[in-house]
Amino acid sequence: MxxxxxxxxxxxxxxxxxxWWPAQTPFEMMVGAILTQNTTWANVEKAINNFGKRLSPEFIASKDNDELAQIILPSGYYNQKALKLKALTQWYSKYDYDIKRARAQDSYLIRQELLAVKGIGYETADSILLYALNKPYFxxxxxxxxxxxxxxxxxxxxxxxxxxxxxxxxxxxxxxxxxxxxxxxxxxxxxxxxxxxxxxxxxxxxxxxxxx
Ligand code: SF4
Known part of the structure; x- marks a missing residue:
């Protein structure tokens, strides 16, 4: 071989x-990494399009779970995924929603933080680490x-x-x-x-x- x-x-x-990753912003990438769990990318795109220009951590933090679930409905498992997006956004608030601050964090420590977020397993964490945070995890x-x-x-x-x-x-x-x-x-x-x-x-x- x-x-x-x-x-x-x-x-x-x-x-x-x-x-990769097909996204307009690092935060959209993170959202996509959660929405793509157990569904096709076509459904993720529909869910992301439903946000229009509103896709930001501030917007997600301001919505309640039911409103968020309605927006991401095409991605399936929308109630669970709404909770996961809220948890992701809560974690990101530690960095003031600033990708530069998150990227400056130690790779090992930030991976541990992501793995502690509800609904983020190894594959989702490493996707976020690699494609949004530029950390070397395959x-x-x-x-x-x-x-x-x-x-x-x-x-x-x-x-x-x-x-x-x-x-x-x-x-x-x-x-x-x-x-x-x-x-x-x-x-x-x-x-x-x-x-x-x-x-x-x-x-x-x-x-x-x-x-x-
Ligand atoms: S990589 Fe996959 S498709 Fe290609 S020869 Fe091997 S088993 Fe077949």
């Missing part, structure tokens, strides 16, 4: 830069595990173990982290699907095709 940086280069060659999801396992990379089951293993095998570069995660998602949706299209995959000659 090719090493991870070589796999990254192949995916980048196939698909080009993905320029985002692992079910696509990552499936893709790497099929290739023949001995991918551990636990989130933290897999994240650390990937990080140990690629340069500590936030731009590469962001692109690589996005490219894995793209490849998992285009070719390395649940039922993979190996015959048209550029990685076929390298892949062990451990498909279960």
């Amino acid at each position: 090719k090493k991870l940086p070589a796999i990254y280069k192949t995916l980048l060659h196939i698909y080009g830069p993905q320029n 985002v692992v999801d079910t696509y990552t595990k499936r893709f790497l396992s099929r290739l023949g990379f001995n991918a551990p089951n636990k989130y933290e173990d897999l994240r650390l293993l990937i990080e140990a095998n690629i340069p500590a570069d936030i731009n590469m982290y962001g692109e690589f995660h996005a490219l894995i998602v793209r490849h998992a949706k285009c070719q390395c699907k649940k039922k993979p299209s190996c015959g048209v995959c550029s990685l076929e000659s390298e892949c062990k095709k451990l498909i279960i």
Whole structure:
């Protein structure tokens, strides 16, 4: 099997830069990371569009849970997600809703803070850390595990173990982290699907095709 940086280069060659995360502001990115839990990106976009120009931490802090749930209704699980958005905003208020102040916080400490926020697990925390706060944490999801396992990379089951293993095998570069995660998602949706299209995959000659 090719090493991870070589796999990254192949995916980048196939698909080009993905320029994630698709958001107008760092706070919109954070909101998107919560809304995307258990739903499609198309539904997240509908929910974000419902905010219009009002999407800000101040606006979310000023709304009650029911009003917020109505706005984010298209994203599904809207009552739970309204609570999560309120909790995220409460956490962000520690930094006066100032992305520069949040980015200046120690990486480990701010990750611990995010993981303590209601409704934020590893994947959501690391997405926010990487794409909004520019902290070097690789985002692992079910696509990552499936893709790497099929290739023949001995991918551990636990989130933290897999994240650390990937990080140990690629340069500590936030731009590469962001692109690589996005490219894995793209490849998992285009070719390395649940039922993979190996015959048209550029990685076929390298892949062990451990498909279960
Ligand atoms: S060859 Fe098949 S299993 Fe391997 S990465 Fe490509 S699509 Fe996935």
